[in-house]
Every structure is written in C-alpha cells, then in structure tokens.
Amino acid sequence: MTLVRPFVKWAGGKNSLIPQINKYYPMELKTGKIDRYVEPFVGGGAVLLDVLQNYDVKQAYAFDINKDLINCYNVIKSNVEDLIIQLEKKENEFLNLDEDNRKNYFYKVREEYNSYVLGNENNVKRAAEFIFLNRTCFNGLYRVNKQGKFNVPCGKYKNPTICDKNNLLALSNLIKNVKFQYGDYKQSKKYIDRNTFVYFDPPYRPLSVTSGFTSYTKEDFNDDNQKELAKFYRELDFENPKLMLSNSNPKNTDESDNFFEKVYKGFNINEVSAKRMINANSKGRGKISELLITNYNV
Numbered sequence: 001m002t003l004v005r006p007f008v009k010w011a012g013g014k015n016s017l018i019p020q021i022n023k024y025y026p027m028e029l030k031t032g033k034i035d036r037y038v039e040p041f042v043g044g045g046a047v048l049l050d051v052l053q054n055y056d057v058k059q060a061y062a063f064d065i066n067k068d069l070i071n072c073y074n075v076i077k078s079n080v081e082d083l084i085i086q087l088e089k090k091e092n093e094f095l096n097l098d099e100d101n102r103k104n105y106f107y108k109v110r111e112e113y114n115s116y117v118l119g120n121e122n123n124v125k126r127a128a129e130f131i132f133l134n135r136t137c138f139n140g141l142y143r144v145n146k147q148g149k150f151n152v153p154c155g156k157y158k159n160p161t162i163c164d165k166n167n168l169l170a171l172s173n174l175i176k177n178v179k180f181q182y183g184d185y186k187q188s189k190k191y192i193d194r195n196t197f198v199y200f201d202p203p204y205r206p207l208s209v210t211s212g213f214t215s216y217t218k219e220d221f222n223d224d225n226q227k228e229l230a231k232f233y234r235e236l237d238f239e240n241p242k243l244m245l246s247n248s249n250p251k252n253t254d255e256s257d258n259f260f261e262k263v264y265k266g267f268n269i270n271e272v273s274a275k276r277m278i279n280a281n282s283k284g285r286g287k288i289s290e291l292l293i294t295n296y297n298v
Contacts, residue, residue, distance in 0.1 A: 004053060004170045007076065007131065008069075009140030010044030012204055014246070017290075018050050020272040024298050025051075026242035029197050032056050034242060036196040039063070040185030042073070047199050052174050060178040061191045066142075067118050068130050073180040075127040080172035086128035087163035094136065094162060106136055106154040114149045135162045186232060192241050200245035202229055205260075207253045207288075223259070230263035233295075237267075243295040252288045260291055268294045 006015055014021060028034040029051070035058040037051050042062035051057055064070050075083050094105055113129040134142060137152040145151045181187065185200070192198055203221035226247075233243060245264075249271060250257035260269060270292045 002166070002170055004049050004174050005167055006044040006046050006049065007072070007164065007168060007171060008044050008134045008142070011141060011143075012201065013044040014046040014201065015044065017272065017274055018046055021047060021244075021246075021292065022050055022054075024244060024270060024272075024292050024294060025055075026197055026244075026294075026296050026298075028242060029055050034195055034197050035059065036191070036193075037061075038188050038191050038196055038198045039201070040188040040198070041201045041203075042069070042180070043201055045073070047201065048178070049171075049174065051197075051199075052178070058177075059191075060175075061188060062178055062180050063183050063185060063188050064180075065182070065184050067182045068126065069142075070180050070182040071118055071123055072127045072130055073175065073178075074122050075124050076168060076172050077175050077178070077180070079122060079124050080168055082124045083127055083131075084163060084165050084168060086124060087131060087168075088165070090128060090132045091162035094132075095159065099156075102136075103154045106133075109133060110150060132162055135160050185229065189232075189236070192236055192239060194240040196241040198236065198241050198243050200229070200233065200243070202226070202245070202247065204246075204248040204290075205250065207248055207250065226259075227263055233264070233267075233293075237295050245291075245293045247291045247293070249289045249291050260293070264293050268297060270294070270298075 006013060026034065029037075032055075035056060037048070037055075037057045037060045039045070039048050039060075039062045042048060042064045045062065048060065048062055052060065062073070090109075094102060097105055109129055109132055113126070113133060118126050133150060133152070134140060136155055136157065138155040139152075140155070141152045143150070143152050185202070188198070202225075205223065205226055233245060236243060247260060250259055271289045272292050274288055274290045
C-alpha cells in the first residue's frame with residue numbers, strides 16, 4: 001500500500017512526528033469502538049491521513065480558517081484530474097526556465113493569486129496557484145500579511161515537484177468521505193460525541209517573542225486565544241469524546257513557564273521530541289520537545 005502524504009508543506013506540520021503521536025491515539029480508536037474523527041485545525045492534515053489509512057473511521061470532519069487550504073482539499077476531493085492538468089502545465093513551464101525567469105514566473109503567479117478573493121465554490125485555478133506557490137516559495141512557508149496577501153518570496157530549488165500526480169490521486173481517493181469545512185474550531189462541536197476522537201493542532205504558542213509569525217491567516221492566535229481553546233477543550237470533555245491536543249512546550253526556553261499546566265490542569269500532559277523544521281536560520285532548526293495533551297490515559 002502506497003503511503004499517502006500531505007500535499008503541502010505546512011508550518012507546524014506533523015508528518016515527521018506521526019510515529020510518536022500515533023502511540024498516544026486512544027485505545028478505542030485502535031479497537032474500532034470509535035468510528036468518527038474530527039480535526040478542528042486540519043493544516044497539512046498529517047494526522048488525518050494517518051488515521052484514515054490505518055483505522056476504520058466511518059465519518060471524518062476537518063476544519064480550518066484558511067479558506068484557500070479548505071478549497072484545495074475540496075478540489076483534490078472532487079476535481080483532482082482538472083487540478084493535475086493545471087499543475088502539470090505550471091510545472092513544465094517553470095522547470096524549463098532559468099533562475100531569473102523562474103523568479104519572474106513565481107512573482108507573476110503570486111501577483112495573480114493576490115489579485116482576487118476566493119469565492120464559495122471549488123476553484124481549481126486557485127488551488128493550482130496555492131500549491132504552486134507552496135512548492136516553490138522560500139522554505140515552503142504559507143504566510144500572509146495583515147491584509148491577507150501572500151507575501152513569501154521565491155525559493156531556490158533545483159527541481160521542485162510541483163505536480164505530485166500519484167500522491168494527489170491517492171489522496172483524492174482517501175479523503176472522498178471527509179467533510180472539509182471553512183470555519184474556526186468551535187464549528188466542530190456539533191459533530192463531537194462520546195464516539196469521537198478529536199485531534200487539535202492549533203497555532204503554537206511562540207517559545208519566544210521572535211519565534212512567532214502570522215503564518216496561516218491574517219489573524220493572530222495569542223494567549224487569550226489559547227485560553228479560550230482550553231476552555232472549549234474542557235467543555236468538550238463533558239461529552240466524553242477522546243481528545244488530544246498538540247502545542248509547544250514553553251519549558252524549552254523557560255523552565256518556570258507553567259502556562260499549559262495551568263490552563264489544562266487535570267488533563268494528561270505528555271512530552272514528545274520534535275525537530276523544528278521551518279526556520280529561516282538553519283541554526284534555529286533542532287530537537288525540542290512538544291506537548292501532547294489528552295483527556296484519557298494511554
């Protein structure tokens with residue numbers, strides 16, 4: 001069986017952490033007692049894909065406040081052949097250019113992408129632009145400014161894979177029964193009951209003042225938002241679903257920082273080892289620990 005991978009590189013993506021995270025999945029998922037999965041911050045979807053490929057999930061719901069990301073998932077789900085045609089065209093055009101003309105091509109696509117607003121219908125053209133920019137921009141980042149404009153510069157790649165045809169086809173088949181919705185995490189509540197496994201992967205709390213950036217949307221996710229999410233997590237706990245949440249570990253930089261111990265008091269707080277992959281300075285990429293918070297024992 002071919003392993004289906006995330007179609008984008010995403011800040012905070014969990015692909016490299018899957019072997020550690022799946023050790024903390026609830027036993028009820030592994031034994032088939034849970035057949036519904038909900039992900040309120042889907043991002044690159046690494047955990048979603050792992051769950052779909054390894055467990056008998058009959059219903060799955062995924063949310064994100066990045067409208068373009070949700071558009072991509074829905075296009076891959078419903079219009080993957082048309083998407084592949086557009087991506088193959090962009091790949092052939094881009095790879096046949098020299099470095100200077102590749103930059104010109106990149107900035108023309110970025111300018112076009114920023115020139116209009118995504119509507120409510122599935123938009124194949126927009127999805128192709130989104131994936132092209134993700135595959136060719138600096139460090140694979142997705143970052144927008146306060147006006148919501150994508151502002152990452154062109155990267156330097158010798159032979160980037162812009163159209164990963166086989167993975168896109170396999171992904172389309174895998175997610176055919178997943179419902180992807182544009183909206184914040186609170187909209188997931190109506191789909192959650194005692195037979196549900198919920199995995200939260202919110203924007204991480206920065207480890208320092210300089211480590212945070214507004215990456216996914218033009219909105220920030222500050223400590224008040226983290227506390228509000230913890231309150232929502234606690235409210236869901238009364239419905240008896242299985243809950244798991246990832247976040248940064250403040251103790252990497254400040255041993256006295258008990259922020260998460262306070263807001264998730266009473267829940268199980270576990271540490272997993274991670275490698276910080278997205279950083280402009282290569283010295284800023286290295287082993288750190290992250291938190292994995294559950295409302296069940298493993």
